[in-house]
Amino acid sequence: MAETLALFLSTFSMLLATIMASDHLLDIGVNWGTISSSPLNPKIVVGMLKDNGIKKVKLFDADSSTLNALAGTGIQVMVGIPNKMLEDLKKYKNAKEWVKKNVSKYLHDGGVDIRYVAVANEPFLASYNDSYKESTIPALKNIQQAIEEAGHADTIKVSIPLNADVYESASNVPSGGDFRKDIKDKMVEIVNFFKEKGSPFLVNIYPFLSLYQNPDFPEQFAFFEDGGDKTIQDKNNEYTNVFDANYDTLVWSLKKHGVGDLKIIVGEIGWPTDGHIKANATAAQKFYEGLLKKLASNKGTPMRPGKLEVYLFGLLDENMKSIAPGNFERHWGIFRYDGSPKFPLDLTGKGNNRMPIAAKGVEYQELKWCIFNPEAKDIEKVPGALDYACARADCTALEYGCSCNKLDRNGNISYAFNMYFQINDQDVEACKFGGLAMITKTNASQKSCLFPVALKSHAIRVRMGASRHALLGFMSILFWLL
Numbered sequence: 001m002a003e004t005l006a007l008f009l010s011t012f013s014m015l016l017a018t019i020m021a022s023d024h025l026l027d028i029g030v031n032w033g034t035i036s037s038s039p040l041n042p043k044i045v046v047g048m049l050k051d052n053g054i055k056k057v058k059l060f061d062a063d064s065s066t067l068n069a070l071a072g073t074g075i076q077v078m079v080g081i082p083n084k085m086l087e088d089l090k091k092y093k094n095a096k097e098w099v100k101k102n103v104s105k106y107l108h109d110g111g112v113d114i115r116y117v118a119v120a121n122e123p124f125l126a127s128y129n130d131s132y133k134e135s136t137i138p139a140l141k142n143i144q145q146a147i148e149e150a151g152h153a154d155t156i157k158v159s160i161p162l163n164a165d166v167y168e169s170a171s172n173v174p175s176g177g178d179f180r181k182d183i184k185d186k187m188v189e190i191v192n193f194f195k196e197k198g199s200p201f202l203v204n205i206y207p208f209l210s211l212y213q214n215p216d217f218p219e220q221f222a223f224f225e226d227g228g229d230k231t232i233q234d235k236n237n238e239y240t241n242v243f244d245a246n247y248d249t250l251v252w253s254l255k256k257h258g259v260g261d262l263k264i265i266v267g268e269i270g271w272p273t274d275g276h277i278k279a280n281a282t283a284a285q286k287f288y289e290g291l292l293k294k295l296a297s298n299k300g301t302p303m304r305p306g307k308l309e310v311y312l313f314g315l316l317d318e319n320m321k322s323i324a325p326g327n328f329e330r331h332w333g334i335f336r337y338d339g340s341p342k343f344p345l346d347l348t349g350k351g352n353n354r355m356p357i358a359a360k361g362v363e364y365q366e367l368k369w370c371i372f373n374p375e376a377k378d379i380e381k382v383p384g385a386l387d388y389a390c391a392r393a394d395c396t397a398l399e400y401g402c403s404c405n406k407l408d409r410n411g412n413i414s415y416a417f418n419m420y421f422q423i424n425d426q427d428v429e430a431c432k433f434g435g436l437a438m439i440t441k442t443n444a445s446q447k448s449c450l451f452p453v454a455l456k457s458h459a460i461r462v463r464m465g466a467s468r469h470a471l472l473g474f475m476s477i478l479f480w481l482l
């Protein structure tokens with residue numbers, strides 16, 4: 001009897017702890033990108049979101065397997081429209097079709113709780129050379145109209161995720177904020193449209209990039225550490241971190257154009273864990289701890305006190321992302337490619353860090369790795385093979401200051417070979433490299449350097465499977481040349 005009671009009490013208190021913990025979870029969203037050679041099954045990802053109490057996601061497309069996995073979960077969803085579709089959406093007919101196929105279809109009982117449509121992704125980045133400058137607004141207006149016509153305008157808001165580089169401050173303090181000169185007329189038109197439609201301004205703010213782009217940037221200003229010696233005085237406001245200063249530069253820009261009360265949502269914020277000396281799990285943990293405590297305090301920023309709404313970037317690593325902006329691009333995940341957590345954090349914002357709950361039911365391919373064959377003869381072919389593998393697979397962890405930078409020469413070669421082998425679904429042909437490589441069943445990982453094993457593929461990968469053979473064909477030609 002006493003035992004039963006004790007069991008009952010412990011079960012009860014565990015239950016209570018769970019209820020209380022979920023009660024105090026912050027209202028934060030996460031970005032769920034899928035530019036990965038073997039994306040996790042969406043059903044597994046959704047399980048992981050639920051296990052960790054995450055109730056909002058931002059997507060970069062409207063992929064049907066992702067949306068089907070989100071159906072009936074109560075998770076709030078922002079669907080996205082990739083930049084390459086903007087040109088098409090200049091025609092209203094296409095916008096209407098897009099809304100019908102990718103939004104309306106999911107809005108039935110037990111369907112998907114779609115709250116936002118994100119038109120484009122950072123379309124005015126300077127590096128895009130104005131490619132989307134003329135198509136973004138027509139697409140935005142057409143999607144809005146299609147949403148209205150379909151009768152969803154009360155529950156679904158349409159916006160554009162914008163990089164913080166759409167505004168700037170000539171005086172270098174927030175109160176000098178205004179939209180970037182080359183797109184000012186577009187931005188003014190956009191914010192007035194948002195105001196009229198009740199849409200939020202979606203902005204991506206990256207303190208990491210401040211540090212990355214400027215080695216002299218005071219490091220503590222990138223985190224949320226009060227009491228640092230670096231502060232910015234701006235009128236009556238004092239800034240102790242770059243996030244607040246950046247956010248308020250936007251607030252001032254909006255004020256300047258008569259829409260100072262426009263709702264703001266931070267569409268992306270986070271810290272990468274690899275690919276640069278300043279990108280590591282320790283720094284990411286510190287950044288998230290500061291950010292989550294700030295969110296829990298509901299203090300907001302000097303110009304916008306109160307609750308902040310944010311989507312963390314991102315949920316999972318994406319090993320096929322372009323590294324044009326930097327090697328860190330493939331390492332933004334709070335979780336690794338396989339849904340295993342990287343560092344402790346506390347989504348209640350109380351600073352009681354513990355490891356997030358890993359994805360359950362993940363299926364790996366066979367536990368085997370491709371490594372350098374130490375007895376290989378033609379070692380003069382190594383540089384060519386390395387270049388080949390790393391141009392196609394992700395070798396960013398080998399670079400200076402990164403998780404695999406301490407490997408020896410053979411370790412480097414093995415790492416590159418294995419990455420290439422795994423993205424090719426462990427095809428034996430992808431572990432030949434003209435006799436330089438061999439397959440092993442011994443875990444090839446070394447200390448902090450993880451040699452991953454690919455995941456079992458699911459439906460999404462059909463497309464990649466097709467291009468794989470083209471790659472292999474090309475590879476044999478390359479080895480003939482070497």
Ligand SMILES: *[C@@H]1O[C@H](CO)[C@@H](O)[C@H](O)[C@H]1NC(C)=O
Pocket residue numbers: 061062063064094097098099101102
């Ligand atoms: C959305 O709808 C369009 C039809 O306009 C379709 O071509 C597209 O593949 C759909 N799915 C996604 C993920 O955009």
Ligand SMILES: *[C@@H]1O[C@H](CO)[C@@H](O)[C@H](O)[C@H]1NC(C)=O
Pocket residue numbers: 127128129131
């Ligand atoms: C933008 O222009 C630069 C320089 O002309 C070029 O290198 C780059 O590829 C262009 N980018 C895009 C996205 O067109």
Ligand SMILES: *[C@@H]1O[C@H](CO)[C@@H](O)[C@H](O)[C@H]1NC(C)=O
Pocket residue numbers: 219277278279280282283401
């Ligand atoms: C981790 O990153 C932080 C700043 O982002 C940097 O100060 C620190 O040196 C890095 N740690 C290692 C071990 O590289």
Ligand SMILES: *[C@@H]1O[C@H](CO)[C@@H](O)[C@H](O)[C@H]1NC(C)=O
Pocket residue numbers: 398399400407408409412
């Ligand atoms: C391994 O590769 C990285 C990146 O190419 C390089 O910086 C490092 O020096 C290499 N290490 C050895 C021992 O060759």
Ligand SMILES: *[C@@H]1O[C@H](CO)[C@@H](O)[C@H](O)[C@H]1NC(C)=O
Pocket residue numbers: 367443444445446447450453
């Ligand atoms: C291989 O070893 C590393 C640690 O060195 C570990 O993190 C990883 O999970 C292991 N992989 C497998 C498939 O057992």
